[in-house]
Amino acid sequence: MSRFAGKVALVTGASSGMGQATARQLAEEGARVFTAQRGATEFENIFADFSDPSVPEQVIVAVEEQAGQLDVLINNAGVMREGTVEETSEEDWHLQLQVNLTAPFLLTRHAMPLLKQGGGAIVNVGSIEGLGSNPRHPAYCASKAGLHGLTRAVAIDHGQDGVRCNAVAPGWIDTPLNVDFIESMEDPAAFRQQIGKIHPVRRTGMPEDVAKLICWLASDEAAFVTGQVYTIDGGRTSQLSLP
Template structure:
Protein backbone atom coordinates (compact mmCIF):
# COMPACT_ATOMS: atom_id res chain seq x y z
CA UNK A 1 0.00 0.00 0.00
CA UNK A 2 1.43 3.34 -1.05
CA UNK A 3 0.70 6.26 1.21
CA UNK A 4 -0.16 9.69 -0.10
CA UNK A 5 0.58 13.20 1.16
CA UNK A 6 0.02 16.88 0.35
CA UNK A 7 2.84 19.23 1.35
CA UNK A 8 2.64 23.04 1.07
CA UNK A 9 5.63 25.33 0.73
CA UNK A 10 7.38 22.46 -1.01
CA UNK A 11 9.69 24.24 -3.45
CA UNK A 12 12.54 24.87 -1.06
CA UNK A 13 13.70 24.77 2.54
CA UNK A 14 11.93 22.52 5.03
CA UNK A 15 9.05 21.66 2.68
CA UNK A 16 11.38 20.42 -0.04
CA UNK A 17 13.18 18.17 2.45
CA UNK A 18 9.83 16.83 3.65
CA UNK A 19 8.87 15.90 0.08
CA UNK A 20 12.22 14.20 -0.50
CA UNK A 21 12.08 12.26 2.78
CA UNK A 22 8.46 11.22 2.21
CA UNK A 23 9.31 10.09 -1.33
CA UNK A 24 12.23 8.06 0.00
CA UNK A 25 9.82 6.46 2.49
CA UNK A 26 7.50 5.44 -0.35
CA UNK A 27 4.87 8.18 -0.15
CA UNK A 28 3.36 9.70 -3.26
CA UNK A 29 3.16 13.45 -2.80
CA UNK A 30 1.31 16.47 -4.17
CA UNK A 31 3.87 19.25 -3.67
CA UNK A 32 2.32 22.74 -3.57
CA UNK A 33 4.19 26.01 -3.93
CA UNK A 34 3.92 29.47 -5.46
CA UNK A 35 7.29 28.98 -7.03
CA UNK A 36 7.68 27.01 -10.28
CA UNK A 37 10.83 25.57 -8.70
CA UNK A 38 8.44 23.01 -7.21
CA UNK A 39 8.34 21.45 -10.69
CA UNK A 40 11.91 20.22 -10.09
CA UNK A 41 10.48 17.72 -7.60
CA UNK A 42 8.51 15.78 -10.20
CA UNK A 43 10.05 12.36 -10.61
CA UNK A 44 8.67 9.09 -11.89
CA UNK A 45 5.09 10.05 -11.07
CA UNK A 46 5.72 9.85 -7.33
CA UNK A 47 5.65 13.62 -6.83
CA UNK A 48 2.95 15.71 -8.48
CA UNK A 49 3.96 19.37 -8.39
CA UNK A 50 1.22 21.98 -8.12
CA UNK A 51 2.23 25.58 -8.72
CA UNK A 52 -0.39 27.46 -6.72
CA UNK A 53 -0.82 30.18 -4.14
CA UNK A 54 -2.08 28.68 -0.89
CA UNK A 55 -3.94 31.92 -0.15
CA UNK A 56 -6.25 31.43 -3.15
CA UNK A 57 -9.58 30.08 -1.85
CA UNK A 58 -9.65 27.24 -4.41
CA UNK A 59 -6.13 25.95 -3.81
CA UNK A 60 -6.79 23.67 -0.80
CA UNK A 61 -9.63 21.75 -2.46
CA UNK A 62 -7.65 21.60 -5.73
CA UNK A 63 -4.56 20.18 -4.00
CA UNK A 64 -6.42 17.64 -1.88
CA UNK A 65 -8.57 16.69 -4.90
CA UNK A 66 -5.43 16.17 -6.94
CA UNK A 67 -4.06 13.72 -4.37
CA UNK A 68 -7.33 11.79 -4.34
CA UNK A 69 -7.53 11.76 -8.16
CA UNK A 70 -3.90 10.72 -8.65
CA UNK A 71 -3.36 8.41 -5.69
CA UNK A 72 -6.86 7.40 -4.55
CA UNK A 73 -6.26 8.23 -0.90
CA UNK A 74 -4.81 10.80 1.49
CA UNK A 75 -2.72 9.85 4.52
CA UNK A 76 -0.94 13.08 5.40
CA UNK A 77 -1.26 16.84 5.10
CA UNK A 78 1.77 19.00 5.89
CA UNK A 79 0.81 22.67 6.28
CA UNK A 80 4.23 24.27 5.88
CA UNK A 81 3.98 27.33 3.57
CA UNK A 82 4.47 30.66 5.35
CA UNK A 83 5.94 34.12 5.08
CA UNK A 84 8.21 35.77 7.63
CA UNK A 85 7.98 39.37 8.80
CA UNK A 86 10.31 41.03 11.27
CA UNK A 87 8.96 44.49 12.00
CA UNK A 88 8.50 46.55 15.17
CA UNK A 89 4.88 46.85 16.29
CA UNK A 90 4.60 50.57 15.55
CA UNK A 91 5.77 50.04 11.96
CA UNK A 92 3.45 47.10 11.34
CA UNK A 93 0.47 48.04 9.19
CA UNK A 94 -3.01 46.58 8.96
CA UNK A 95 -2.03 45.28 5.53
CA UNK A 96 0.96 43.45 7.07
CA UNK A 97 -1.39 41.95 9.64
CA UNK A 98 -3.93 40.81 7.06
CA UNK A 99 -1.34 39.50 4.60
CA UNK A 100 0.44 37.39 7.19
CA UNK A 101 -2.72 35.85 8.62
CA UNK A 102 -3.96 35.26 5.06
CA UNK A 103 -0.78 33.31 4.24
CA UNK A 104 0.26 31.65 7.49
CA UNK A 105 -3.06 30.79 9.12
CA UNK A 106 -6.15 30.73 6.90
CA UNK A 107 -4.73 28.32 4.28
CA UNK A 108 -3.76 25.84 7.00
CA UNK A 109 -7.35 25.92 8.24
CA UNK A 110 -8.76 25.55 4.73
CA UNK A 111 -6.37 22.73 3.82
CA UNK A 112 -7.30 20.94 7.04
CA UNK A 113 -11.01 21.34 6.28
CA UNK A 114 -10.53 19.88 2.81
CA UNK A 115 -8.30 17.03 4.04
CA UNK A 116 -9.97 15.84 7.26
CA UNK A 117 -12.77 13.72 5.74
CA UNK A 118 -10.18 11.87 3.62
CA UNK A 119 -7.78 11.51 6.55
CA UNK A 120 -10.57 9.99 8.63
CA UNK A 121 -10.86 7.23 6.00
CA UNK A 122 -7.16 6.35 6.23
CA UNK A 123 -6.64 7.21 9.94
CA UNK A 124 -4.09 9.67 8.66
CA UNK A 125 -2.61 12.81 10.13
CA UNK A 126 -1.82 16.48 9.78
CA UNK A 127 1.53 18.04 10.68
CA UNK A 128 1.70 21.83 10.83
CA UNK A 129 4.91 23.84 10.77
CA UNK A 130 4.63 26.26 13.70
CA UNK A 131 7.66 28.03 15.22
CA UNK A 132 9.31 28.92 18.50
CA UNK A 133 7.80 32.34 17.69
CA UNK A 134 4.41 30.80 18.41
CA UNK A 135 5.54 29.61 21.84
CA UNK A 136 7.55 32.50 23.33
CA UNK A 137 7.77 36.25 22.75
CA UNK A 138 10.50 37.40 20.35
CA UNK A 139 10.96 41.15 19.84
CA UNK A 140 9.96 42.57 16.45
CA UNK A 141 8.07 39.45 15.35
CA UNK A 142 4.64 40.44 16.64
CA UNK A 143 2.38 39.55 13.73
CA UNK A 144 4.48 36.62 12.49
CA UNK A 145 4.55 35.28 16.04
CA UNK A 146 0.79 35.72 16.36
CA UNK A 147 0.25 33.69 13.18
CA UNK A 148 2.44 30.90 14.55
CA UNK A 149 0.57 31.02 17.87
CA UNK A 150 -2.59 30.51 15.84
CA UNK A 151 -1.02 27.51 14.10
CA UNK A 152 -0.16 26.03 17.51
CA UNK A 153 -3.74 26.43 18.66
CA UNK A 154 -5.16 25.17 15.36
CA UNK A 155 -3.09 22.04 15.94
CA UNK A 156 -4.50 21.45 19.43
CA UNK A 157 -8.08 22.20 18.37
CA UNK A 158 -8.02 19.83 15.42
CA UNK A 159 -6.27 17.15 17.48
CA UNK A 160 -8.97 17.15 20.11
CA UNK A 161 -11.88 17.47 17.68
CA UNK A 162 -10.70 14.67 15.36
CA UNK A 163 -9.02 12.20 17.71
CA UNK A 164 -12.25 10.21 17.95
CA UNK A 165 -12.25 9.80 14.18
CA UNK A 166 -8.70 8.46 14.16
CA UNK A 167 -6.95 11.55 12.78
CA UNK A 168 -3.82 12.76 14.57
CA UNK A 169 -2.75 16.42 14.37
CA UNK A 170 0.67 17.63 15.52
CA UNK A 171 3.10 20.46 14.83
CA UNK A 172 6.80 21.10 14.79
CA UNK A 173 8.13 24.31 16.30
CA UNK A 174 11.49 25.03 14.68
CA UNK A 175 14.00 27.51 16.01
CA UNK A 176 16.28 29.15 13.45
CA UNK A 177 16.65 26.89 10.43
CA UNK A 178 19.27 27.30 7.74
CA UNK A 179 16.94 28.14 4.82
CA UNK A 180 16.35 31.31 2.79
CA UNK A 181 13.41 32.16 5.05
CA UNK A 182 14.98 34.76 7.35
CA UNK A 183 17.98 35.68 5.21
CA UNK A 184 16.15 38.57 3.57
CA UNK A 185 15.14 40.05 6.92
CA UNK A 186 18.65 39.60 8.22
CA UNK A 187 20.18 41.12 5.08
CA UNK A 188 18.20 44.30 5.77
CA UNK A 189 19.79 44.62 9.23
CA UNK A 190 22.44 47.31 9.67
CA UNK A 191 24.88 44.54 10.71
CA UNK A 192 23.68 41.13 9.39
CA UNK A 193 26.68 39.29 10.88
CA UNK A 194 25.96 40.66 14.36
CA UNK A 195 22.29 39.79 13.94
CA UNK A 196 23.19 36.20 13.01
CA UNK A 197 25.53 36.00 16.03
CA UNK A 198 22.65 37.01 18.33
CA UNK A 199 20.41 34.37 16.76
CA UNK A 200 23.03 31.66 17.24
CA UNK A 201 23.75 32.75 20.82
CA UNK A 202 20.06 32.27 21.62
CA UNK A 203 20.21 28.63 20.51
CA UNK A 204 22.05 26.55 23.11
CA UNK A 205 23.41 24.17 20.47
CA UNK A 206 25.08 27.20 18.88
CA UNK A 207 23.87 26.61 15.35
CA UNK A 208 20.78 26.68 13.20
CA UNK A 209 18.94 23.45 12.52
CA UNK A 210 19.30 21.96 9.07
CA UNK A 211 16.03 21.82 7.10
CA UNK A 212 16.42 18.05 6.91
CA UNK A 213 16.40 17.83 10.72
CA UNK A 214 13.04 19.59 10.89
CA UNK A 215 11.72 17.46 8.04
CA UNK A 216 12.75 14.31 9.94
CA UNK A 217 10.60 15.43 12.90
CA UNK A 218 7.65 16.07 10.57
CA UNK A 219 8.01 12.64 8.98
CA UNK A 220 8.23 11.06 12.45
CA UNK A 221 5.00 12.78 13.52
CA UNK A 222 3.29 11.28 10.46
CA UNK A 223 4.66 7.77 10.98
CA UNK A 224 3.09 4.81 12.84
CA UNK A 225 5.91 5.13 15.44
CA UNK A 226 4.15 8.26 16.74
CA UNK A 227 0.68 6.67 16.84
CA UNK A 228 0.23 7.71 20.47
CA UNK A 229 1.08 11.34 19.82
CA UNK A 230 -1.54 13.94 18.97
CA UNK A 231 -1.93 17.61 19.85
CA UNK A 232 1.83 17.84 20.44
CA UNK A 233 4.03 20.77 19.48
CA UNK A 234 7.46 19.24 18.95
CA UNK A 235 10.23 21.82 19.29
CA UNK A 236 13.17 21.39 16.92
CA UNK A 237 15.04 24.38 18.21
CA UNK A 238 18.44 23.43 19.60
CA UNK A 239 17.21 24.16 23.11
CA UNK A 240 15.81 27.65 22.44
CA UNK A 241 12.64 27.34 24.50
CA UNK A 242 14.36 25.27 27.20
CA UNK A 243 16.45 28.23 28.38
Protein backbone atom coordinates in the same frame (compact mmCIF):
# COMPACT_ATOMS: atom_id res chain seq x y z
CA MET B 1 13.17 2.38 5.61
CA SER B 2 9.68 2.49 4.04
CA ARG B 3 7.44 3.96 6.72
CA PHE B 4 5.27 5.63 4.08
CA ALA B 5 4.97 2.88 1.47
CA GLY B 6 1.54 3.02 -0.16
CA LYS B 7 0.76 6.42 1.39
CA VAL B 8 0.02 9.73 -0.31
CA ALA B 9 1.39 12.93 1.23
CA LEU B 10 0.78 16.60 0.56
CA VAL B 11 3.40 19.15 1.60
CA THR B 12 2.73 22.85 1.17
CA GLY B 13 5.56 25.31 0.61
CA ALA B 14 8.03 22.67 -0.55
CA SER B 15 10.12 24.53 -3.09
CA SER B 16 12.93 25.02 -0.54
CA GLY B 17 13.88 24.78 3.12
CA MET B 18 11.94 22.65 5.59
CA GLY B 19 9.15 21.84 3.14
CA GLN B 20 11.56 20.58 0.51
CA ALA B 21 13.53 18.52 3.04
CA THR B 22 10.30 17.00 4.36
CA ALA B 23 8.98 16.17 0.90
CA ARG B 24 12.27 14.51 0.00
CA GLN B 25 12.32 12.36 3.14
CA LEU B 26 8.70 11.30 2.65
CA ALA B 27 9.48 10.31 -0.93
CA GLU B 28 12.64 8.46 0.10
CA GLU B 29 10.55 6.49 2.59
CA GLY B 30 8.02 5.38 0.02
CA ALA B 31 5.33 8.07 -0.10
CA ARG B 32 3.78 9.46 -3.24
CA VAL B 33 4.37 13.15 -2.66
CA PHE B 34 2.35 16.10 -3.88
CA THR B 35 3.54 19.63 -3.21
CA ALA B 36 1.61 22.90 -3.38
CA GLN B 37 3.15 26.37 -3.61
CA ARG B 38 3.77 29.15 -6.12
CA GLY B 39 7.03 27.67 -7.41
CA ALA B 40 7.90 24.36 -9.06
CA THR B 41 9.31 21.32 -7.26
CA GLU B 42 10.75 17.93 -8.16
CA PHE B 43 7.54 16.22 -6.99
CA GLU B 44 3.98 16.11 -8.29
CA ASN B 45 3.46 19.82 -8.21
CA ILE B 46 0.27 21.85 -7.79
CA PHE B 47 0.58 25.60 -8.32
CA ALA B 48 -0.97 27.30 -5.31
CA ASP B 49 -1.11 30.84 -3.97
CA PHE B 50 -2.42 30.43 -0.44
CA SER B 51 -3.23 34.12 -0.12
CA ASP B 52 -6.35 33.17 -2.13
CA PRO B 53 -8.89 31.50 0.22
CA SER B 54 -10.33 29.44 -2.64
CA VAL B 55 -7.03 27.67 -3.29
CA PRO B 56 -6.91 25.14 -0.40
CA GLU B 57 -10.06 23.37 -1.62
CA GLN B 58 -8.69 23.33 -5.17
CA VAL B 59 -5.46 21.73 -3.97
CA ILE B 60 -7.24 18.94 -2.07
CA VAL B 61 -9.55 18.28 -5.04
CA ALA B 62 -6.50 17.99 -7.31
CA VAL B 63 -4.85 15.45 -4.98
CA GLU B 64 -8.04 13.42 -4.74
CA GLU B 65 -8.52 13.40 -8.52
CA GLN B 66 -4.95 12.31 -9.18
CA ALA B 67 -4.33 9.91 -6.28
CA GLY B 68 -7.73 9.00 -4.84
CA GLN B 69 -6.42 9.22 -1.29
CA LEU B 70 -4.52 11.40 1.17
CA ASP B 71 -2.77 10.01 4.22
CA VAL B 72 -0.38 12.75 5.33
CA LEU B 73 -0.93 16.52 5.29
CA ILE B 74 2.01 18.80 6.09
CA ASN B 75 0.96 22.44 6.46
CA ASN B 76 4.29 24.19 5.97
CA ALA B 77 3.68 27.19 3.68
CA GLY B 78 4.08 30.50 5.45
CA VAL B 79 4.87 34.17 5.10
CA MET B 80 6.31 36.84 7.40
CA ARG B 81 6.17 40.62 7.13
CA GLU B 82 8.00 42.73 9.72
CA GLY B 83 6.63 45.75 11.56
CA THR B 84 5.31 46.74 14.97
CA VAL B 85 1.54 46.94 15.47
CA GLU B 86 1.81 50.62 14.51
CA GLU B 87 3.73 49.81 11.34
CA THR B 88 1.75 46.76 10.24
CA SER B 89 -0.93 47.51 7.68
CA GLU B 90 -4.23 45.65 7.72
CA GLU B 91 -3.22 44.18 4.37
CA ASP B 92 -0.04 42.67 5.83
CA TRP B 93 -1.94 41.48 8.92
CA HIS B 94 -4.59 39.70 6.86
CA LEU B 95 -2.01 38.21 4.47
CA GLN B 96 -0.06 36.57 7.29
CA LEU B 97 -3.19 35.30 9.02
CA GLN B 98 -4.53 33.97 5.71
CA VAL B 99 -1.40 32.10 4.63
CA ASN B 100 -0.17 30.96 8.04
CA LEU B 101 -3.44 30.09 9.77
CA THR B 102 -6.54 30.21 7.57
CA ALA B 103 -5.00 28.21 4.73
CA PRO B 104 -4.00 25.32 7.08
CA PHE B 105 -7.53 25.41 8.54
CA LEU B 106 -9.09 25.20 5.09
CA LEU B 107 -6.68 22.52 3.89
CA THR B 108 -7.45 20.48 6.99
CA ARG B 109 -11.19 20.94 6.60
CA HIS B 110 -11.25 19.88 2.97
CA ALA B 111 -8.75 17.05 3.51
CA MET B 112 -10.52 15.56 6.53
CA PRO B 113 -12.83 13.18 4.59
CA LEU B 114 -9.79 11.68 2.85
CA LEU B 115 -7.70 11.55 6.02
CA LYS B 116 -10.49 9.71 7.84
CA GLN B 117 -10.47 6.91 5.28
CA GLY B 118 -7.07 5.58 6.26
CA GLY B 119 -6.36 7.08 9.65
CA GLY B 120 -4.30 10.02 8.45
CA ALA B 121 -1.83 12.36 10.10
CA ILE B 122 -1.49 16.13 10.00
CA VAL B 123 1.65 18.01 10.96
CA ASN B 124 1.52 21.79 11.14
CA VAL B 125 4.72 23.80 10.96
CA GLY B 126 4.40 26.40 13.69
CA SER B 127 7.26 28.34 15.25
CA ILE B 128 8.89 29.23 18.53
CA GLU B 129 7.30 32.58 17.74
CA GLY B 130 4.00 30.93 18.55
CA LEU B 131 5.44 30.54 22.06
CA GLY B 132 7.42 33.78 22.38
CA SER B 133 8.24 36.67 20.10
CA ASN B 134 11.00 38.34 18.20
CA PRO B 135 10.75 42.10 17.72
CA ARG B 136 8.37 43.51 15.09
CA HIS B 137 6.49 40.28 14.38
CA PRO B 138 2.95 40.77 15.80
CA ALA B 139 1.02 39.22 12.91
CA TYR B 140 3.46 36.35 12.45
CA CYS B 141 3.41 35.52 16.17
CA ALA B 142 -0.37 35.69 16.30
CA SER B 143 -0.71 33.40 13.29
CA LYS B 144 1.70 30.79 14.65
CA ALA B 145 0.14 30.82 18.12
CA GLY B 146 -3.21 30.33 16.40
CA LEU B 147 -1.81 27.42 14.41
CA HIS B 148 -0.66 25.75 17.62
CA GLY B 149 -4.17 26.17 19.03
CA LEU B 150 -5.75 24.82 15.85
CA THR B 151 -3.47 21.78 16.13
CA ARG B 152 -4.82 20.89 19.56
CA ALA B 153 -8.43 21.51 18.54
CA VAL B 154 -8.20 19.25 15.48
CA ALA B 155 -6.54 16.53 17.55
CA ILE B 156 -9.36 16.63 20.12
CA ASP B 157 -12.18 16.63 17.59
CA HIS B 158 -10.84 14.03 15.18
CA GLY B 159 -8.90 11.54 17.28
CA GLN B 160 -12.05 9.43 17.32
CA ASP B 161 -11.90 9.41 13.52
CA GLY B 162 -8.40 7.96 13.53
CA VAL B 163 -6.80 11.26 12.51
CA ARG B 164 -3.83 12.61 14.47
CA CYS B 165 -2.71 16.24 14.42
CA ASN B 166 0.56 17.59 15.80
CA ALA B 167 2.78 20.61 15.22
CA VAL B 168 6.47 21.43 15.25
CA ALA B 169 7.80 24.77 16.51
CA PRO B 170 11.18 25.36 14.87
CA GLY B 171 13.66 27.95 16.01
CA TRP B 172 16.42 29.36 13.81
CA ILE B 173 16.71 27.06 10.81
CA ASP B 174 19.13 27.57 7.93
CA THR B 175 16.53 28.05 5.25
CA PRO B 176 17.59 29.97 2.10
CA LEU B 177 15.98 33.12 3.54
CA ASN B 178 17.97 32.90 6.78
CA VAL B 179 21.19 31.99 5.01
CA ASP B 180 20.80 35.02 2.73
CA PHE B 181 20.21 37.16 5.83
CA ILE B 182 23.43 35.90 7.42
CA GLU B 183 25.39 36.49 4.22
CA SER B 184 24.10 40.09 4.10
CA MET B 185 25.88 40.84 7.38
CA GLU B 186 29.15 42.77 7.34
CA ASP B 187 30.91 39.76 8.91
CA PRO B 188 28.80 36.63 8.20
CA ALA B 189 31.18 34.29 10.03
CA ALA B 190 31.10 36.39 13.20
CA PHE B 191 27.31 36.71 13.02
CA ARG B 192 26.92 32.95 12.57
CA GLN B 193 29.13 32.37 15.63
CA GLN B 194 27.06 34.87 17.59
CA ILE B 195 23.73 33.31 16.61
CA GLY B 196 25.14 29.88 17.40
CA LYS B 197 25.86 30.94 20.98
CA ILE B 198 22.18 31.43 21.78
CA HIS B 199 21.72 27.69 21.18
CA PRO B 200 23.03 25.20 23.75
CA VAL B 201 23.96 22.84 20.89
CA ARG B 202 26.12 25.70 19.55
CA ARG B 203 24.71 25.70 16.03
CA THR B 204 21.63 26.71 14.12
CA GLY B 205 19.24 24.10 12.76
CA MET B 206 19.16 22.47 9.35
CA PRO B 207 15.96 21.85 7.36
CA GLU B 208 16.67 18.14 7.61
CA ASP B 209 16.57 18.36 11.42
CA VAL B 210 12.97 19.53 11.24
CA ALA B 211 12.06 17.13 8.44
CA LYS B 212 13.07 14.15 10.58
CA LEU B 213 10.75 15.24 13.38
CA ILE B 214 7.88 15.98 11.01
CA CYS B 215 8.20 12.58 9.35
CA TRP B 216 8.29 10.80 12.70
CA LEU B 217 5.11 12.57 13.78
CA ALA B 218 3.46 11.65 10.48
CA SER B 219 4.48 8.00 10.75
CA ASP B 220 2.87 5.10 12.56
CA GLU B 221 5.75 5.22 15.03
CA ALA B 222 3.93 8.18 16.60
CA ALA B 223 0.55 6.45 16.64
CA PHE B 224 -0.13 7.47 20.27
CA VAL B 225 1.02 11.07 19.80
CA THR B 226 -1.52 13.77 19.00
CA GLY B 227 -2.37 17.32 20.01
CA GLN B 228 1.27 18.16 20.74
CA VAL B 229 3.51 21.05 19.75
CA TYR B 230 7.15 19.92 19.58
CA THR B 231 9.75 22.65 20.02
CA ILE B 232 12.82 22.03 17.87
CA ASP B 233 15.26 24.86 18.49
CA GLY B 234 18.58 23.45 19.72
CA GLY B 235 17.60 24.36 23.27
CA ARG B 236 17.31 28.09 22.50
CA THR B 237 14.07 28.71 24.38
CA SER B 238 15.26 26.69 27.38
CA GLN B 239 18.36 28.82 27.90
CA LEU B 240 18.04 31.89 30.14
CA SER B 241 19.98 34.98 29.15
CA LEU B 242 22.89 35.97 31.33
CA PRO B 243 22.28 38.84 33.82
